Amino acid sequence: xxxxxxxxxxxxxxxxxxxxxxxxxxxxxxxxxxxxxxxxxxxxxxxxxxxxxxxxxxxxxxxxxxxxxxxxxxxxxxxxxxxxxxxxxxxxxxxxxxxxxxxxxxxxxxxxxxxxxxxxxxxxxxxxxxxxxxxxxxxxxxxxxxxxxxxxxxxxxxxxxxxxxxxxxxxxxxxxxxxxxxxxxxxxxxxxxxxxxxxxxx
Numbered sequence: 422x423x424x425x426x427x428x429x430x431x432x433x434x435x436x437x438x439x440x441x442x443x444x445x446x447x448x449x450x451x452x453x454x455x456x457x458x459x460x461x462x463x464x465x466x467x468x469x470x471x472x473x474x475x476x477x478x479x480x481x482x483x484x485x486x487x488x489x490x491x492x493x494x495x496x497x498x499x500x501x502x503x504x505x506x507x508x509x510x511x512x513x514x515x516x517x518x519x520x521x522x523x524x525x526x527x528x529x530x531x532x533x534x535x536x537x538x539x540x541x542x543x544x545x546x547x548x549x550x551x552x553x554x555x556x557x558x559x560x561x562x563x564x565x566x567x568x569x570x571x572x573x574x575x576x577x578x579x580x581x582x583x584x585x586x587x588x589x590x591x592x593x594x595x596x597x598x599x600x601x602x603x604x605x606x607x608x609x610x611x612x613x614x615x616x617x618x619x620x621x622x623x
Contacts, residue, residue, distance in 0.1 A: 422452065424590045425504055425530040428617045432528055432586070433457050437499035440464070440524060442486055442516075443506030447474030454479070462498075487511045490519040498524045505530050505554075505615075509563040514576060521582060521622040529618050533589075535569035536614040553592040554614040570610045573618060582620050589613030 426449050433439060435457050441450050444463030451474075453459045463481040465471045474481045484492075487510055501524030507513045508531050520527045532554035533539075542550035549559040557563065568576075570589070577584055589609030605612045 422448075423504075424592055425615050425617050426452065428588050428590065429453075429502055429504065429528050429530070430456060432526070432619050433459060433500055436460070438462075438497070440493070440498040440501045442501065442503040442520070443509070444470075444474060444479075444481060446470045447477050447479040447481060449502065449504060450474070450479050450481075451477045486516060489516065490523050493523045495522055496525055500524055500526050500528060502528045503530075504528075505532060507531055508566045508568060511565070513566050513568075514580065517576065517582075517620075518580060521620065526585065526619055526621045529573075529620065531568065531573070531616055532564070533569055533610065533614055533616050534567040535571070535610045537611050538614065540611075552614060570613075570616050573616065577618075577620055581623055583623055584618060584620050586619040588617040590615050590617065 429449065430453060433453055437459055439453060439459045439461045441461065441463045444450055444465050447463055450461045450463050454461055461479065463474055463479055464484045464486065465474065465481055466483060466485055471481050471483060501520045503520065507529055510516050538552055539550035542548050551558065574584065589605050591605060591613055592615045
């Protein structure tokens with residue numbers, strides 16, 4: 422199970438209502454349904470992933486997140502989750518505001534573009550980085566709005582959102598054995614390749 426998914430689980434209350442945006446094949450929803458007994462709904466655009474999720478007994482609807490969440494009423498979910506997908510939408514700032522409207526809390530995870538390995542690729546190799554968190558080549562990546570810890574925190578500040586909690590983790594083979602390392606915590610923007618944030622509106 423992915424490290425960021427493990428952390429998401431810790432912030433989900435049992436029997437709560439969860440909306441998973443860009444849920445893929447429903448791996449996270451299925452896990453939360455088993456461990457937290459959630460009432461879950463997923464949103465996905467890829468037909469193959471949707472079919473796989475529905476085969477697991479999950480409720481998944483087809484919807485383009487670039488169109489927003491106008492079909493959901495305010496505070497209709499306890500938690501809205503978006504794991505490593507916010508950077509792939511056209512207007513991440515607008516979608517984030519929609520998420521905090523629909524959910525009482527929002528959990529977002531994303532690859533940290535300021536990670537030291539990414540800096541090495543750009544600064545030394547002169548190439549767009551590829552890693553466990555950023556597995557795609559530049560010409561076929563879905564990521565169009567890559568950001569860093571500081572970028573996301575500035576976005577929250579600019580939109581008057583509360584950061585309830587955040588965790589810096591590494592998805593690399595080097596760091597798989599430790600979820601939260603004291604060295605990573607000291608300099609997350611440099612040493613963590615995945616960011617996990619829990620936010621809400623004032």
